[in-house]
Amino acid sequence: MTRxxxxxxxxxxxxxxxxEDERENLKIDYRIKEIIFEEKSPIQHVxxxxxxxxGRMLVLDGIVQTTSIDGHIYNETISHxxxxxxxxxxxxxxxxxxxxGVAKEVCQYSSVQQIDVVEIDQVVVEACRKYLPExxxxxxxxxxxFIFEDGVNYAQNSPAIYDVIIVDSSDPIGPAEVLIEKNFYRSLFNALKEDGLMVCQSQSPIFHGEAMEQIFARIDDIFPKTKMFTxxxxxxPGGLWSFTLGSKKYTAPNSVRIxxxxxLYIxxxxxxxxxxxPEFMIKQLSFR
Ligand code: SAM
Structure with missing residues (x-):
């Protein structure tokens, strides 16, 4: 019987x-041992x-979000x-x-007193806690x-209380499309204290160059200091992944605490x- x-x-x-259908131009195939969990939430197919x-992978609407083999590379970079x-x-x-995965990394800092996770889909959190412990x-x-709400609404209504904001969003399609809007970055600026900083994942420099440049430019228009890291x-897709830092004051890493x-990575x-x-990314961002 076919399922x-x-x-x-x-x-x-x-x-x-x-x-994985990478925006219709590229397909990536993964051989699967077993379907561990499946649910159509009100937001997406989880x-x-x-x-x-x-190993185990979280897949949202057919797109790989994180895996037990390489999830630490992304989560440690965007947090630490x-x-x-x-x-x-x-x-x-x-x-x-x-x-x-990001909250797990942030928990390592004894100076951190409060970690608010604003996630639109409770089903993702429950599934990962149960089936993706790595x-x-x-x-x-x-x-x-945990606050189960749209990140845009939350940021708009937040007072300026945060030291660090980490936008760990899915690709800017579907529910995460709003998380690359300029108004959203403005809300993040307003939710940060006077010396606060934010980071977000800003897509593939190889396959999503236009989106990467747009994210960088929007953050750079709002924050006094902007930097990119990879x-x-x-x-x-493409392996090499970009992240953008928007900061009110600090940009230099202090390698003592690390x-x-x-x-496992950083x-x-x-x-x-x-x-x-790399030189091609400097050229991509050189309009700034
Ligand atoms: N590391 C991953 C990547 O780069 O693909 C992202 C992982 S994390 C699972 C992304 C999460 O963002 C998803 O659980 C999704 O439900 C959540 N999300 C998408 N749009 C959102 C929104 N508007 N507000 C809050 N969370 C959102």
Whole structure:
């Protein structure tokens, strides 16, 4: 008997496959061992799949978000870079981040007193806590507060209380489209204290150059200091991935605290070198 599968899953003589359709121009196939979890939430189609090459993966609307094999590269980069630039982060806001991987990293800082995670989809958080512990780490730290709401609404109504804001969003399609709007970045600016800073993932320099430039330009229009940094994340198309920092005051990483962290990817050398951009990216951003 053939089972009913979502359009991005198919079966052939080699087994079960997931096809990620990268904005219609590129398809990436993952061989799947098992469907661990599947639910259509009011927001999106949520799946946890066990794959041969990347272990367990969170897949939203057919797009891989994080995996147990390479999730730490992205989560450590987007967390530890801002938290080692701000000299004394106490209140941290995470927008998106439903897989809890960023919150897990932020929990390593004893200076941090409050971690607010504003995620639009509660089903993602519940699924990752239960079926993706390598990424979410179980998350029982009392400093973490989940708010299930649209990140745009939350940011618009927030007073200026945060030291660091991390936008850990899905690609800017569907519910995350609003998370690259200029008004959203303005709300983040207003939700930060006078020396606060924000970071976001800003897409692939190889395949989404236009989106990357747009995100950088919008943040640069609002924040007095803007910088870009990168990491290589194998499950993101093209591997090389960009992140943008918008800061009111600090931009220099302080590599002393990073030595105390328990990490698999980031270290003192990477904290400094992740800001070194390849020549083609410098040219892409040179209009600024
Ligand atoms: N690291 C991942 C990446 O770069 O693809 C992102 C992972 S995280 C799972 C992204 C989360 O953003 C998803 O759980 C999604 O539900 C959430 N999200 C999307 N749009 C949102 C919005 N408008 N407000 C809050 N959360 C949102």
């Amino acid at each position: 009913k599968l979502p359009t991005f899953l198919s079966e052939n003589e080699n087994g079960l496959w997931m096809t 799946m946890i799949l066990d794959s041969y090459s990347f 870079v801002p938290l080692n630039i701000h000299p004394n982060p106490k209140k941290v806001l995470i927008i998106g981040g439903g897989d809890c 990424v979410s780490g179980g998350l029982s730290d009392p400093r973490v507060r 990491a290589v994340v194998p499950t993101y 030595r105390e962290l328990d990490t 270290n003192e050398q990477l904290l400094e070198s992740c800001f070194a951009l």
